[in-house]
Amino acid sequence: MKVSDFDFHLPEERIALRPVKPRDAARMLVIGDDGLIDSSVADLPGLLCAGDVMVFNDTRVIPARLHGIRPADTTRGEVRIELLLHKRVDGESWQAFARPGKRLRIGDTVLIGDLAASIMMKGDGGELLVRFDRSGRDLDLAIMERGEMPLPPYIAGKRATDEGDLSDYQTMFAARDGAVAAPTASLHFTEGLMTRLGEAGIGHVTLTLHVGAGTFLPVKAEDTSDHKMHAEWGEISAATAKLLNETRRKGGRIVAVGTTSLRLLESAADEQGTIHPFADETDIFITPGYRFRAVDVLMTNFHLPKSTLFMLVSAFAGLDTMQAAYAHAIDTGYRFYSYGDACLLFPERAE
Template sequence: MKVDLFDFELPPERIALRPARPRDAARMLVVPKEGPFEDRGVRDLPNLLRADDILVFNDTRVIPAQLEGRRGQARIGATLHKRIDLRRWQAFVRNAKRLRVGDVAEFGGGVTAIAEKRLADGSFVLHFEGDEPVEVLLERAGRMPLPPYIAGKRDTDERDREDYQTMFAAEDGAVAAPTAALHFTPELIAALERAGVGRETLTLHVGAGTFLPVKAEDTDDHAMHSEWGRIEPDMASRLNAARKAGGRVIAVGTTSLRLLESATDEGGVIHPFAGDTDIFITPGYRFRAVDGLMTNFHLPKSTLMMLVSALMGRERMMAAYEHAIANEYRFYSYGDSSLLLP
């Protein structure tokens, strides 16, 4: 399909630079398969779901993966986006023409990394020196990797260390937050439990590739970056049993959805999973694992806009986004939410 089919105009003032406070005070647009849209709030979720529905969250934890440093006298920046092993990460490098294979980059706080290899997509493999775990080095020298549509408008600060982390964050490794879950609070979870809505967690370490624009003119020519994920056997069994009993699986965020779909066979059975996925979901895809999706509003011509269009239909989603813009919903990572029920 032509990528331009997923384009729309977003007024710059609709991009949220800070999250709602409290988190569950955000608005939520309910998009059913047909009929009118509903302007609701995230706190309405217990009344919008059914008893025995299951929400599936991503428990990845965002690491401070944004680094600023030097190679000699040249200033460079690095955004880590995928772990290779204990000491090596794949990274997008700003001012990459000043970095060559074998160079040492200094990021402050005694943190240094060797540019070990340059990959075909222009990114580098960085090998961090020393014996301390890379996560410890990043806590000392790194910043939270806010997406460019926020970082380009304001500086990262200490508030982002908390704001850009979900309440479920447990497994270090993401360089972008699973933003749909940013809206949840302990109070909202308690209300969902009282309503009989279940909860499960998986792990998908979100990469910075999620923010990369689709440069191809046709979706067939776009290559997805892979991300590592895990679904435990007992969780897969519980989800399969719940669906067999008539419950719905509602993915909280496109990250949860993509991993669930990666782990599900043609018969709709969810299997344990541990490894990389580069699943690219576009209109025409047949969903096998999920019955709904809670997600924020996505960038035009992005792979995530294509994913929600595959779930609900392109025309339906374009109409929903037109409604959201006209009604002043806040967009992107720190913005409002939507509940898609095909």
């Protein structure tokens, strides 16, 4: 399909720069067989059914944006460098993006305080392999001390990151360090909402997908078949896989909270829809025509034009349906992107 098929105009004032408080006060557009219904995240217990199980991503966002300098040498002056870590390679190395990346060469060192990052490789797309001068827990602590919360560019380009983002851009399920972007659909949940969901007979489990910065990269290809996804590491435990398979056998639905949860569930499912334990990388790219095997309902935020995430939701609920839903959301004042409102999607019925 043409990438231009997934384009739409979004007025800048629809981009949320702060989340609503409390988190579950966000609006939610329900998209399904009954058309478009304006609702609220707080209404979830009445929109799902007893026996359904919600699947949350328990990844924790690390302060992956690092500011440093490349020192002057005999031919070049000092230059300020921003490194955005996006995928851990081993105990001392990360894949990263840099600004300005063109000012760096293989063999250069970027100094972030007393933390040194050596440029080991440069990819065609501007991706770097950087090796730090410490490893393991020592490196983790250094990144935590010197890094900044990696807000998405559509927020970071409009305001500075502040103390509020340390909690606002972290979900209540965050437990395993490794993401450089939040699984934003889960940002809407509170302890009170989880209690009410439980009282309604709606269960929940967690999995882990460490979201990479590749989620914000534009699709540069003209056709979806020419786009290559960045790989991300994920894990589904044997116990979680067993519970989800039993849920379906009993007639319950699997509700993926966020596209990250959905992508990992679909990566771990076989052709019959059975979910297997998983601990590996996935670069699954879902576009219209994909046959969903593991997920029955999807809760997600509103996504960027021509993004892989808008392609995914269009595959789930139908491109025409999602274009109409987004037009309605824009016209009626829904807030978009990471700190914005939510959608609850039911799948497109087969003809």
